[in-house]
Amino acid sequence: MSIDKVQIPGGPMSGLVASAVEYMIDAGQRSVLFLDIMRRRGDQYREHVAQTAPHVLQYSAELIMDGRKLDDPVNYALVRIIPPDNVEIDMNRRPFVVIDPRAGHGPGIGGFKADSEIGVAMKAGHPCYFIGFLPDPMPGQTIERIARAEAIFIEEVIERHPNADGKPCVIGNCQAGWALMILASLRPELFGPLIIAGAPLAYWAGVHGKYPMRYSGGLLGGSWLTALTSDLGAGRFDGAWLVQNFENQNPSNTLWTKQYNVYSKVDTEADRYLEFERWWGGHVNLNAEEIQFIVDELFVGNNLAAGNIVMSDGQKVDLRSIRSPIVVFCSKGDNITPPQQALDWILDCYADVDEIRAYGQTIVYTVHESIGHLGIFVSGGIAKKEHAEFSGNIDLIDVLPPGLYEATFEAKGKETASSELVVGQWVMRCEARTLDDIRAMGGNSPEDERRFATAKRVSEINLKAYQKFLQPWIKGMVTPKVAAWAHNMHPLRLQYELFSSRNPLMATVKSLAEKAEEERKPVAKDNPFLAFQEQMSKQIVHALDSWRDSQEALSEAIFLNVYGSPALQAAVGIDPTSVPSQRREMTAEHRAMLERRIAELKSRIGEGGLREAALRALLYVGSARGMVDERSIEALRRVRRDHAGARMTLPEFKMLVREQFFMLLLDRDAALAAIPKMLPDDVNLRRGAFEAVEKVLSASEDVTGERAKRLWQVAGLFGLDIGGPSETASNVAPFDPKAKAS
Template identity: 45%
Template sequence: MFGTTDWIHGWQNYTTDAWQRALLTLDTMRERGNVFLEHLHAGKPALLKFEHELLLDGRDLPQPCNYALLRILPPDGEVIDPTRRPIVVIDPRAGHGPGIGGFKPDSEIGVALRAGHPVYFITFEPEPVEGQTLLDVARAEAQFIEEVIRRHPQAPGHPSVIGNCQAGWAVAALAAVRSDLMGPIILNGAPLSYWAGSPQQNPMRYSGGALGGAWLSAFSADLSGDRFDGAHLVSNFENLNLANTWWDKYYHLYANVDTERERFLDFERWWGGYFRMTGEEIEAIVENLFIGNRLARGEVEMEGYRLDLRNIAAPMVIFASWGDNITPPQQALDWIIDVWGSEKALVKAGRTIVYMLHPRIGHLGIFVGGGIARREHEQILDTLEQIAALPPGLFEMKIDARDPDAPLAALESGDYSVSFETRSVDDLRALNPECRRDEALFSTIAQVSEANMRQYRQWLQPAVRATGGKLLGEWLRWLHPLRQQHLAISDLHPLAPWIRQAADSARARRQPVEPDNPWLQWEQLGSRWISESLDRIGHQRDAALVHWVEAVYGPHGLGALMPPREDDRASSAAHARADEREGRRMALEQVEQGGFADAVCRILLAGLAHRGVIQRRGLILGQMLADAHRRMAQDGALVEGTVAAAPGEDWATLLHRQALIVTFAPDEAMAALPLLLPTLEDREQAVALAGAVLMAEAELADPGSPAARRVHELLHVDPARVAEMAQALSSPAAATVSIAASPKPRRRRAVA
């Protein structure tokens, strides 16, 4: 309990602390204005925490653009392994400048360097080249990646390319055209299905309908001399969360000004660095993607070539979060439903897609969160080679605390263990709580947008371009509220000397209040009330927007005049059925072909289909055993009656071929195993190898388990014996010795 004296004393302490915090916060805001001006005068360079050197400048290319390729120089003490797969990081060009991929030591670039990867960064300048198009940017990025490939002939494969947010869909589009360029593709918070989401959680989708479509973006660019100001996009992001924009981030600084100053200024340097695009770029983005949703539909053309996401041959890793209200999981994943229709279609095409969902991190946290970098990004990069060796199909990546006593635990370093769980397209459909019912609405919005753009281009655009220009664009740029916000308090302000002096005095006499001070607790309570009130206002605004757009564009509004076009579900389902028929035909043709290695892959895949999960450490063991097996194949004699396997054929190739057989002809695949494994010794060793990779020793040792019964019935081997052999193989130190004792690897049978 507090007496009157305590309350008065507490009030005195609180007011001293509150006044000092106010002065320090005001001084931090002054410094923010200075940082904004300094960054502007420096040319807004990429805000990377790592030394780097320029390798290629897109402005020097035949079709110039404002992009460039940087090589990241490792910090002192970091050793780069030239035999490791190079990493290329591309940041979003969505209003802000580049740098979030290497914003701090614990970042995508930081964890890649610590893992020994050569790292490259594709950056961009604040102003586009005159007449620059998205196609020019794509050409430049392709040349940059080709240069990275040229520099690393010893790497185990092509570079792994990380696309953050907007850069993610750009990477996917490039991979659909140049599938020969990339190793595993990592898309972080990247939208590919722009109509997907929930009305309650993702109301930003409706803003295009409220504004009548894409014409306003074209109008803004035309008024400014073919320049679209990225500050408009940043303003849209800020409007999503009124509480954070108008109160929370400033109160957090005020409440923790002794420790938050540097972090706040670092973030504001990036957040306030607004970049511009050409009119063609923003119009193509808004019309083709955010309003038209044409990328997933295969309706975007590049040099007369229609972009088809089915052509992406590299394994894909998609990282999304339920806390992301800019790119929710549905926008990151629903394109798989529309493009493929079935997980079996992925298998037939030899495509591997891995996704990972975080329960709560926000959009920016995906890229700049230190904890996310140390956990999710680090585990993705540590698992690249295992992801590249996964069989085709759809998987969800899970990260759990590492159990040092688990089987094969020594094969995973660090604090985490990774597993891959098999998923179906129906699992992705289940992520849509409203079953995508509102997407028909966006089809009507897209048609209205197209009509409005036609009218704007015919009647208004010539006059707007004649009225506007570069000079007016500069005036509009500097008058934007976000820039004025930064300029309002800086050393240019007449009161800046007093603010600086008062803050220095407060810092020298700093008297922080105790956390249990009742007046401080009242302050915190008031802050929560303000934040919650702004949240309620934002929710009410969003609900009103959704209702208004539904009324205007729904079946009783413009939807009656412009009915929704047929969605992609029917066509994707038809494609999936055709793929399944063709896949089964191909599987039956190959079901009796192969030898020892094919049989091991087949058993492994059948076990994976049964168990639904495979551990990273099992995949690592499988790669070790496959390498040893390959070395024996190179050194050993051919078995009579067999022919050599295809030149360069490796474990991943075997997995892809056998996945087709096991997926589309599962019963026939198992029935043909005795043909591929003619001797008991072959059968025991094959089952033991697959069991070791799947870590299924316990199931094989249990005579009542379905796996043990199936093995005994099909191959007439003793499950207990093969369980012991699998256990022996599960010791990494003994793996090479064990494989050396196995029968000579049988080559794939000749096909008549």
């Protein structure tokens, strides 16, 4: 019914009554259209779960390897992403491999949108591959078996790209992040840079008043409940329970905001909502052995960073064994994987930055201020910024000298110096950091560590009691039919089923929705009743958020008091006066290897020619800045491309950078003093190399301060007079060609 046909006895309606009628018509239409969207969501869910290999990838893909056909079968597969027609791939660039998280949802989130991890990697010219999974695990499948299968997949990618300029860059989101770190520690030779997005690695870490999910294991009495849930599923763990855990963290969004946003924007929001729900509702299963490993070894046990996980062949998982650069992307707005859980493994593994360097490790992290957990790997804005910069500058990250860095981003504008050297719309810098920068984000006190250690022991005791006294009875009572019934009756599945077309009442909704679309008349934006609706929504969100905050505060108080009890700690074998520490000392084997490597590098300080001397000089001057700018690396790449000489592969160049960096680190005076003897007699060659160094250093900003002093010093080593400070910055003499012969 049209509003202009509505009349009341005695004359036209007053403004307020007209607004009320206008709002009621709009609200009625929106309600019907909203219910129809719920019907479409239910039908979409049914179609999705009926597929053999459901996924939400937005790209065509070619199956390369089916994990079900391996000697130790798994429900994982490797596919090659077929680039769109408007994307040009350089087969000589390192391939990218995205591993999808198997944390309750179905596969495809890394390629969920055009602006995605896969999308930005292909735009940068990289061949892309995707490791996804099927809804049901193979019999006997374990986390270790999956890791071995993924190693086979990575080997296949390497074999398909023999001329690539580096080993594959592998991206692991959420659960796939910690799984990737386990695999990279076991098979470090397979990997180029690792990008770990929103992945927990230090499971106990956090700060009081935030991130209460880390208390869940202790509040539930440990992992016995995980075993019970698996037994009720006849050996299968329903991933819907994991999804429900995520939803419980934000009840206002789960119970109200997500649906209200569709209702209030019913004319424009349906497609986006249905696209996301297709992934969110695609629940998958895990074997009991898989989920028990995850809970016992990681979330309750916190054994990953501590190096306490042992594979079936006796090999220990030691994150310090990883040789590839590690990029950690996390956010302060992520209540699933807060920055402490993403980064504090570094504090557990290394005493300081020198020890990070001693292991030859490069770690780059970036902390977003507000994006939520899912936004880290599905937000188009994040894909266009952080992921695009990581993809476009992956070679920069790969050749960084060992150490700890924070990646920062500055928008490229008209005032940006050397903007032609910037790959995308942002300038990425890697700024040197220390472990104190990570500690400054907050973390556990010794008392907190004792609490979590106590919760771990309680979990072990409860699990053994359950396995001895209850598990045999539960397994005997649960038949496959009972397990299937419980699976289908999960509340998260019922909400899709009840609103699908299987419900005969929804047929009426469909016909009413078609009529509502024909007669659609949206309410005016300045309608006072619409403003009242928005205010009521805000009040509901505030009430739910307040309830959540009170529940979180209560759960934290219970955990801290129960597991902080000296009596309970002593009863389970935890010394109430101890100062627990996860950090491990360097092994004797690694220390011996390190000493041999130091001796070797020191003996070779005087070796090399113009290339080694120029790179050593560049590292010496550049290190005074404490950061590396992508423009400097691009300038260096162009120097390598444009100058004559034997072409170095990226791995060879990376090795050269590391050797020269460590020589300067071990004995700077000797390394600088050796430069004149490494240079040719031809002054033009020396001058050309020096100008190349100067060009790289000035690519991002003018060379001033300490860098200018060091550059002038290097000019003296090269036998060049460029003017400079009135007093020398070093006691190293200027270059003398006769010294080379001696």
